[in-house]
Amino acid sequence: MGDSQKAILNILDDSSAEKLRIEATQKAILNILDDASAEKVKIEATQKAILNILDDSGAEKLRIEATQKAILNILDDIGDERDKADHLNSEMAVEIAERKRVEQELETQQQELVNSNKELEAFSYSVSHDLRAPLRAIDGYGRILTEDYEGYLDQEGRRLLSVISSETQRMGQLVDDLLTFSRLGRQQLQSSDIDMTTLAQAVFQEWSALDAYRALQLELKPLPPARGDRALISVALGNLIANAIKFTRNRDPAVIEIGSRQENGLSVYYVKDNGVGFDMKYAHKLFGVFQRLHSTEEFEGTGVGLALVQRVIHRHGGRVWAEGKLDEGATFYFSLTDMKGEL
Structure with missing residues (x-):
């Protein structure tokens, strides 16, 4: 083989080696690009995750604010209810005091009524009892007049004596009824x-x-x-x-x-x-x-x-x-x- 051929072969070998180097370089570049793309995806995913975290933080903040607002509203309502309860308690205290006053008045009036009834019954009993004696006397004198002096009386006189006798008896019955009525108010039930x-x-x-x-x-x-x-x-x-x-x-x-x-x-x-x-x-x-x-x-x-x-x-x-x-x-x-x- 001549020198020219060797030179050509060397050149071809160099070209193949160069081609391999270029291909390796290209492959490396592609790998780098792939890595860069993957890194980009990671970065984008990271960014998205960060955004999601920020969104969640915002939502959580909103929830916290809503919860705080709800708590404040509840506290306001509790305050209102406490005011209402205090007002109601005040009204109830006034009403209870008024009711006690009325009950005391009623109790006093009832006791006065009981005392008055007792006094009235005692008076009725006393009067009725005291009336019995004069009524018996009137009736007795009437009978004496009728029996002993009948001959001295005309028809009208005898009629009047009869009226006196009947009215005296009626009055006596009334006295007896009043005594019974008075006694019923005091008598113990058996x-x-x-x-x-x-x-x-x-x-x-x-x-x-x-x-x-x-x-x-x-x-x-x-x-x-x-x-x-x-x-x-x-x-x-x-x-x-x-x-x-x-x-x-x-x-x-x-x-x-x-x-x-x-x-x-x-x-x-x-x-x-x-x-x-x-x-x-x-x-x-x-x-x-x-x-x-x-x-x-x-x-x-x-x-x-x-x-x-x-x-x-x-x-x-x-x-x-x-x-x-x-x-x-x-x-x-x-x-x-x-x-x-x-x-």
Whole structure:
């Protein structure tokens, strides 16, 4: 091989080596570029992460600010509620003080009323008791005049003495009723179980015997037992039955019904008659002392009987009321506690 060929081969070898170096350089550059690109991606990712962190920080800041604002609002509301509570407490304190004052006044008035009632009862008892003696004297002198001086009196004189006697007796009955009424306010209740059917039968027989000439028809229903003061319940029943007998005087037949019913857990008893009845617009006057719906000329009485009934029933924790219609009769009701009730 000549020198020229060797030179050419050397040149070619150098060219190949150069080409390899260039390719290596290119590859290195490409690697560098790839690394740069990857680094760029990392940088961009880092930037994005930083931005996300900044966004999260902003959102967290907003949440913190919102939370702070909510807390401030709650504190404001608590302050408002505290102010309202303080105002309400002040109002309640004033109201409680006012209520205590009113309760104290009511208690004082109630005590004054109790004292007044006691004084009135004592006065009524004293007056009624003191009236008995002069009434007995008047009645006694009237009988003496009638028996010993009848021959000296004309018909008008005898009539006047008869009027004096009857009015004295009526006044005596009124005094007795007032004494009973006064005594009922002070009498201690003696509680016991009461066979109301037996009691009603006995009381009716007692009062009907006073009008033995009349044919009185009794319709007595079975009555539930009650608990109370037997003597006082007898007084109440007696007055109701006596009224029924009296106000059926012009009825033939005179029918008196005694029965009961249950109402709100209480036994309600009634005495019903087919007598003259009454106008319901005057029902509120029935149970007042000295209140009468009929004149003395029509029907005798003192106007105390139904007041006695009301006092007895009220003392037993019950109530009394009436229903009626003119010329069609009346029904009087009263309630009592059952066998388990306490006075």
